[in-house]
Amino acid sequence: MKFEVKNPDYGKSPYTGMTKEHWLEACEFLLEGIFSGIESMEGQPVSRRVEFEVSYPNKNSSPTKASAERFEGLARSFLIAAPLLHNRPEAVICGVSVREYYKTRILEAVTPGNPNYLYGLQELLAMAKEGEDTFQHTCECASLVIGLDQCKGIIWDTYTAEEKDRIASYIREFAYGKTGAHNWRLFNMLILGFLHQEGYEIDRGVMRDHAQTILSYYAGDGWYRDGHRFDYYTPWAFQVYGPIWNRWYGYAEEPWIAGKIEQYANALTDSFLSMFDKEGHVTLWARSGLYRNAASSPFASAYLLNHTNVNPGLARRINSGALLQFITREEVFVNGVPSLGFYGQFLPMVQDYSCAESPFWIANPFVALTYPEEHPFWSAVEENGDWEQLGDWGAESSPHLHSPKGYTETIMNGPGIVSAHLGGNGACEFRTAKGLFKPGDEYIRYYIRLAFHSHYPWEAFDGQGAEAMQYSISYDGAKEALVPNIIMYGGVNDGVLYRKQYFDFYHNFQGGASIDLADFPVAYGHIRVDKMRIPNKPFTLTMGAYGFPEYQAGEKTQVIRRSCDGAEAVILKQDGRQLALVAYTAWESVETKERRGVNPAAENSILAYGKLRREKMYGYEPYVMISAVLSRTDDREWAEDELFPIRTVTFTDEEQCGGYGPVTLLMKDGRTVAVDYEGLEGHLMI
Template sequence: MTKDNSMNDKTVFTVDEPDYSLSPYTGVTRKHWIDAGIYLLRGLFENLKSIDDAPVVPRTETEVTYPHLGADEGRLDAEKRAEIFEGLTRTFFIGSVLIHENPEIEIGGINLRDYYSEHILRALTKKDSAEYVSTYEELMAITGSKDPTNCFQQTVETCALVIGLWACREEIWDRYTKEERDAIADFLRGYAHAATVPQNWRLFNMLDMAFLHMEGYEIDEHVMREHAQAILSYYVGDGWFRDGHSFDYYSCWAFNVYAPIWNIWYGYENEPYIAGKFEEASNKLMETYPEFFDGDGYTMMWGRSCIYRFAAVSPFDANFLLKNPGADPGRARRISSGSLLQFLTRDDFLENMVPALGFYKQFTPLVQGYSCAESVYWIGKAFLCLHLPADHPFWTAKENNGDWDKDGVKVTTLDGPALSYSNHPENKTTILRTGKVVKNGSDLHGMWNYSKLSFNSKYPWEASPAEDVESMQYVLTDGTTDEKDRCNVTFWGGEKDGVLYRRQFFNYRLDTECHWFNAVNLADFPVNYGIMRADKLRLFRPDVTITLGAYGFPDDGSTQAIRKEKTAQIVSKITGETKEITAKAIILKGHDSQGKEKQLAMTVYTGFYDLDIVKSSGTNPDSEKSVIIYGKYYKENLYDSSEDYVLISQTITRESHEDFTEDELFPIKEIAFSDKDMTGAYGAVGITLADGVSNKNQHEIDYELLEGRMML
């Protein structure tokens, strides 16, 4: 079967005939989700010459992603097979629900049901096919591995496959002959029971086994129970699971999607206790997860695998699989559709008709080596909501925006996963502050993903714009060695009286005890447009320069940098003496790559001797060029009592060019230190704010006993 090679020149998704009566915030309905699924699969099917072509999309990056061209022959062969399998199974997330909706659907002249039916058989059962994936046992032989714990990317994709087969069971699985189903089951059995990775990967094995059991095939129930109890043991509360060491979206788009599916396939009937715990976790997540998204439904760029983007909304759909779902359907659809539009309506989202390897545009600093060009289709998990029938409340409830239309900043702080996120109605932004982070000091990529002081839904994290400057991170330069140290480990101290406490270490070495090395005690709280910081340094040597960057600011060439100053007052709680300092601010006004107005301001008080900007190229996920404001601190003499210990700063943003007021830009009326030198050397720090810039005017910051509250 051949097709017309002409391609639709539409590159940006549009919501045709929006329904604002049902969806007052997005206009998006179930029909538009179907349209969006077709839009995304065009990149595969309109690039194929015929129905016989393998499900591989054009490759735009070859240095980081696999197949790794420098790998040995056996590994390279396995990676090429894995890429084909990813292309097949991850696009099947979307293809399966479209096929169930319309069994005769075609894209690019290719019938989707016929395509997936045939290529699944080629990949799993036809050893003479170039698309044959190989069984687990065959891959062990191909790679020459003798390690019984060795595992392969194919294990991940078998899970996507069985979800797709379930979503369009009548259209594909039930149409296979018994012999074909048996052959597929034989293929799955090896991956289901073989080695896996001891974190979210256990769920892949669990769903493989659950699918086989559901279809009447024998499984090892002891292996199933071992995986399930381990997954349950990763639970930390508030709906979140620890994945390896880290907390990120894998807790949501893996644990809180696969566990509910496992419940209905296997758990409710065979492991009711564990299934009940998974249901409890999903419903607990639904209590606070909506606040993780911003006032426009935007998804935060945070953690690894951010090329999966709006897959972060998939736990909402999965919650509705449960016996007693707790999600608000109108809120769930509003967030899901808002996140969908966040990406699909941009003109840089597609590269060769395929979602780019980045967050918005192509952005290599974001990409991990375990990804290939087809990996982006993990976003297809979001489309599993289409398995919910048209009369389900997810589709019929009116969109609502929760508390976003109310005044004041709303803060959600969860000690288990060490997450604090604040919703700012003034600019519709959500800001995330995280803890319990452990990364190697040389792992820049890991620190960008996890170690930022805060993550912003409207300002995705920026890679290193300079050796001595990072966005939303401290960088320490040792004046003796000129070494640049970044904060790679973050301890969580929790929230007290509205202030969040954490500790970060500069170049914390994981191979030796070094907890007395250079560190900073973090203390911060939200204001209407951003975050105010009062961080206390803990240094062990002199001649140290420290910088703190604001969020990366996209620069379309029109960015203006405006400098302002204002005097501020400091008082000693002991002597009552006062002194004046000069607070400094830089305001950036410009536009993002889509032409939207942006504004960012950073203000510094004590500790920083100056503010400056650095311009960069290729380090911002939104724009090719960017600007970063940063504060500068210098400690010449470790024992000079006149030098500041506390670094007070504020970063605020606005999605317009309307000027910040004087009080918003310089919100502090008074800083009260406990020591007579007014440096913050010891005791609490009191900050009094102007009226109307925060939920409350008085903040008392006390670092004492933080040592006993730190958690990893």
């Protein structure tokens, strides 16, 4: 099962061929998969599960979770159905009237005594586990009212006054119920906003308290700190629900707050363009990765604002590219619905708050389907932003890759993200910071990495030494290797990003093992100039590149070794793509190992990594580890200047160990890059 773009329009959409008609066909395609898996069309749209240990409901979850799963199926699939009904009120899927199905199921969901009743707040509180006082129903009520608004004349307006009151009474409980101290405040705001829009009285003080709290999370560059994290919840929650709330309530009733939400939304769309690659693809990063292309939503919801800076041709190109990234791949679908994974099923990226129906949130960008055909989002010719200026860097006739136009870079100090568009391979690669988790927390693997790459999803940690895109330290005698659990942002100075991370951080920094991180992009990837600060010895330290699939169409990946002026490179090569790890200083060897079950895109993978060892407690030995992680999307042999972009490295100390002072890199493109860690300790942010 996969979606195919039939009769693509490359005049209007030269990059994807996708028009509004194709988006509507995508809605029908997704609903066909959902409806084909429903056990009975008399029930809620619940999928056939294939996983029962991590996703809910499971043997450890609250009794409330059974109805929560049914509500997710109803409300989130409605986010696909409602935009379709807005355009095609008579839509029929699998022989079923979409309008009648959802009109009936929604009313049943709020009707006590009906087999499809989903329970009200007080009933959930009565059956909840000890300490459980917030419920997934709050989130799904928000999705429900978004859908009801999107097809208002098709479903909501056809209910009787009593039926509307019944729905309003049900959702009102959750509007005033306890909610999460993060993006969930927006769910309450939307429920209240919908009630207000439909003529029901609301408590304006409650609404204002939620709204001021949302504003207080703002960090800059369009990003909100969601709880204590920065992640895709800014684009797919804050920057979708905020504009909807503005339209329903904010502009008329809270203009100052609405103005801030609009200002922040425009700041986000300005900077967030940098986090999609040449194909408009999404990078796997942070929690809830199974929402996939929902990350592109703010480029669709921006047109709900009174004023937006978004280029409509680029907005549609990114949204269409991100949608096609997933729905055109057969492995994405299990039993007709998107899997619990990024591409195929992949449990290391699934959280226990997700169920089989959670991925239906990929529908968030479908808000654009409520815009008329003549709207700029649909009528503008697709554009590809700065990728058009970078050009086709993979062509034989391309200019020298290490010219100043070999990449573009966007700095977002608010969330501590620096993102690069790489002209050499068409990838987006971004480096993040401002992350803190307790040692051993599973969220470390989602957030704390040296970099994230649109072509190479992060790999799960296995605790057995080298890990993908992270340092790992093994102390002699320890049972398990350690990875950093805190990463701090030091800012960008003269083109170099500075960060710092600690291993096994608890309450203070004293005596902790840490790495000062310094890196900058080149056209094919990035250069690392990192300084170890590890007081206890003996230890073995490793640093992995990205995980690389071990096989392609049954053929084993080639492992190629090259060297140049003391630098050592390992190249992993398949037809049409190559990944290289190049080690310059401090690393004693560059090795590879095979791994299983840790890669979201392949069962078996290969990891290239650098390795060194320190045994002397206080010895003046090389401190600065210089490396390059590079990739390309063709079969051409790497030119020496491409694979080994550094001409010379000069340290301040006479021993050339990098114990103190600046490190100067003369690049083969003529640039001189100075890396200086002085003062980093005073500029770190979390």
